[in-house]
Structures are given as structure tokens and as C-alpha cells.
Amino acid sequence: MGKNIPKTTSPHLAPDRRKQPDFFIADIFDASIKDDMASMEHPLFALRAGDKRVRVYERTGVTVTIKPGYDGCATIHDKDLWIYCISQLVEAKNRGREISPTVHFTMYDFLRTTNRRTDGDSYERAASMLGRLKGTVIETDIRTAGQRDRRGFGLIDSWRVIERDSDERMIAVEVDLPHWLFRSVSAMQVLTLSPDYFRLRKPLDRRVYELARKHCGHQPTWKVGISTLHEKSGSTDKRFKFRAAMKLLAEADALPDYRMIFDTEADTLTFRQRENKAVRKGATA
Template sequence: MGAVAPQLDLFTVCAIDPPLRDNRDTMEYPFLSLQKKRTRPIVFAVKGVHLSIAADVRSSIATIWDWDLIIFAASHLNEAIEAGLTPSPRVRFVPHDALKQMGRGTGGKDYKELAQSMRRLRLTTIITNIREDDESGEERPFSWLSDYRIPKRYCHTALTPDSHDGEPDPARPWEIELPPWLFNSIMRRREILAVHPDYFQLTGGLERWLYRLARKAVPDKEYPAAIKFRMQTLHERSGTTRPLKKFAFDIRKMAEADPLPEYGLRIVRNGKHELVILYRDRAKPCRLPRGIKRLAIEGRGGKSKGVEAA
């Protein structure tokens, strides 16, 4: 058995377009806001699972769009692990590359919005008993980011500045640090799932949430590859602030529009209950691996090590 590579102090992202990976637990439960600027806490409890999500008074709850940065980081960390490396929870990246890989623009407004996402991820507090064995059974609140570093030009007393000074520097790196709860799910537990590259093209919060739920819940290898939920159950799991009646209307519209990559949904009646069936749509393009050019790791000595991959 070969020696395990020592964990380095800083993981520097230099990869181009790795296959996307996401955290399993956050796909199944309402850890993220589906609406922007939500300040009302999310509280969810079912079958022994409980979670509470709250925002700092200076911020709003981290959204499902903010989570794109976590998917970006998890995808690159996973590539490093599969290359035999032991990366750090501290991740350095070039914001221009991150924005491109997340399918976003690269203008000054986009840099500002990315900085705001990092603040919300840092200022959102999570309390949950999911995987509390990682913390010896103790209740330990955490945030989606333990720390971050961005150029001072993006830092203002107000957390939602209307502008910043000058044009963005596309080459200057930013840094984030993942909390143990997230990092352990990638490194130790391997609690991650592949995500379709078209996920980033979904614009609606409900669409994104339903895709992630389907990816977690619909079996890949069983036949039929489908799962059903009562409409009310979906409403509760989403954590949305929209009333059930309006939520159901949105789901019906989505069933007609059929926007989800690799999955479809249909709605049927079962007595007084409305059932939503999520299924793997074999007629849609499947998840295809995307090419990766290079990874570089910066360690204690400050040197970089490049890794070529097919």
C-alpha cells in the first residue's frame, strides 16, 4: 500500500472545467434559500433529522445560486483527490476562471456578485444533526465558508455595495476555506455526486432545487429510474416561503416546460393527493465528463506541482 500524500496548507485551483460534483446531504434537505434576500430562518425537522439555517443581521441567507461556488470548489477538490493528492480546505482560485466555469459573465458586476455570495456563505449559520458523528455527537454550528479572502476593493462597510472602485483584476486570486462538515464529506466520506454540466444554466431557484433533489433521490441503475413525492412533502422539503398553492402551481408549470437536465417530472392524482414523479429521462443527454487540463497544488514551501490528466 502506497504512502498517503501529506495534506498541504493551500490548494490552488489551476484546472479547466473538471466534472461537476455536489454534496449529497445538501441535495436532499433545505439547506439553501430558493429566494434571494431571504432573512427568515429555515427550520426543518422530519424523521429524526433536523436543521436550522439563519443569517447574520448584516446579511441574508445563502442561496442556491451562491452554492455554485461550493460546487466549483468541490469539483476541483475531487479531481485532486482522484489524482492521488491530499488537498487542503483552503482553496485559492482565480475569480475570472470560477465565473467562466459557473457559466457567468466576467464584468465588474459579476465580480461584485461573487464577492457578495462569499459573504452570504460566510455569514449563514447552520445547525444540524446530519453527520454529527463527525463532531463526536456535539452540536457545533458552522458556516458554509469558515473564512475567505478577497481584494480590499470589494470590501465595504455595507455588504451590498452598489459599486466598487475600478475594473476587476481577472488574474488576482481569491481564497475560501471550507468548514470541516463540508470538507470531510468530500475528503473522508466521499459524499458527493456528479452533476450535469447544464445545471449552471438553470436560472430558477425551484428548478435548481428540483434537479438536485432528483439527482440525489432518483436511482441511477434501478428500473424504473423514478421516485414519487406528495406535493406537500416537496413543499416542506424545499424550505420555500411560498404558500403550498403557489408552490404547486409552479411545479405544474415546470412539468409542462420540462427544463431539467437528464430528468423529467410528471404529476398524477392519487385520491386526494397530488403526486410528483421525478424520473430519469433517457431521451435527454446524459452527464458527460468534461476535460481537465491541469491541477496545481501550492504547499508549505510555496512551490506548485502540476498534474496532467486525460
């Protein structure tokens, strides 16, 4: 299999819209996208749009209950807002600036950074995304920065539009992140993601990538049984369908940073760091 992720059209990878030059957007990320380690470990985000089921996940002494809002649970594509805000906070912290749970940004910057289109429909979908993030409630005892939260909270505490354009599209937005997530970022309990993360089309591919990133950490490989990976992913598919999806993803070799080696006899997957990629470091990488 090739060492490099293909840049052509793929059922797994969307075109890289960020390659188009734009002199009106500040490229503050420099391919340094951050995610918090707690949410990478636990399936807080739905893999299906419109999911209105209450989901309960229990593993290694942690119980997570996800309750949907009126428009359903926030999806892993909605998590892009979290990743975007975390990346801004880490960037500011690395530059010695004061940070707070309140993050200000332009919606155009968010859309471009996360490899989205910038048409009117994309602005409307972003507004719906904010609603799902606010409406989804998590009840958990996740430990972050040495503290354990035993309470319910939204995936964002609040949001507001600071400025609109003549078409009533959101220009500038303010988001208040939950305090446990801010504590995690302040303690630099974050990991750097591949710049191609936002190109992954399928929700399950994104979830599998972040699990590989979390569990490989600074080591070159991670071996996991299909049953364990199925549970950790939060997938609601039957195990045989999940297994088939993992085989297809491994054969496509489209996962950023990692090759997937499927062992049919042992029913395991091994994630191996790509030879031409240095192991991504943590918060300050």
C-alpha cells in the same frame, strides 16, 4: 416530450455561455460537476435573495436551523461556490493529489465555470456572495462520513482575496470550507450533476433538480407527494403556489436529466431518468 434539453432561450434555462471558446481557462471539470449529498438532502440555502428569516427544518430525525447574516441568508445560487470548490477537490482527489479544506481559485475561472458573465458587476456580486456564505450560520446534527455535528458553523469558515487587478476586482481567492463538508468530500459522499445545472435560472428549479438527483440515485425513477416535495424543497410559498410551479416545470420539460410526470389525482410527481441519459454515477463519474 423531447428527449433533449433545448439550448434556446427559455424561462427555465439560461444561455450556455461556456460554449464560447476560451483558451485562457483550464477546463478541468470535463462536464463533471460534483455536489455533496448532505446539502442536497437538506434545504440549507435560501430560495429568495435577501431572506433574513431564521428557518428551521426538521425531517427524519435531523433538525437544521439556518440563521442569516447581515446581508441575509446565502441563496442556492450562492451554493455555486460550494459546488465549484467540491468539484475541484474531487478532481484533485481522483488524480491522487493531497486535498485540504482550503481551496484556491481565480474568480474568472469560477464565473466562467458556473455560467456567469465576467463583467465588473459579476465580480462585485461574487464578493457579496462570499459575505453571505460566511455570514450564514447553520445549527444542525447532520451526519457526514459517520460523524454527527451538533454545533453551529458558517457555510464557509473564511475567505480572503489573494490578488486584485488595477480596478480592485478580485483575481485570486482563497476559501476555507467547513470541516464537516470537507469530511463529506473526503469520504466521496458526493454525486455528479448535469453540466446544465448552472443554466437553471430559477432557485426552485435548482432545488428540485438536486432533490431528484439525490433521490433517484442509481434508480431510474422517484415518486414523491407534492406535500413532501414542498417540505423538502424549503420553499416558503403556499402549497398551491408550489404545486402550480411544479406543473409549469413539468410542462416545460426543462429539468436536466429527468422528465417530470405530474399526477393531478394522486397529487404526486414522478421523476424519470431521460432515455438518452445514462444514470449518473457517484463520486468518480
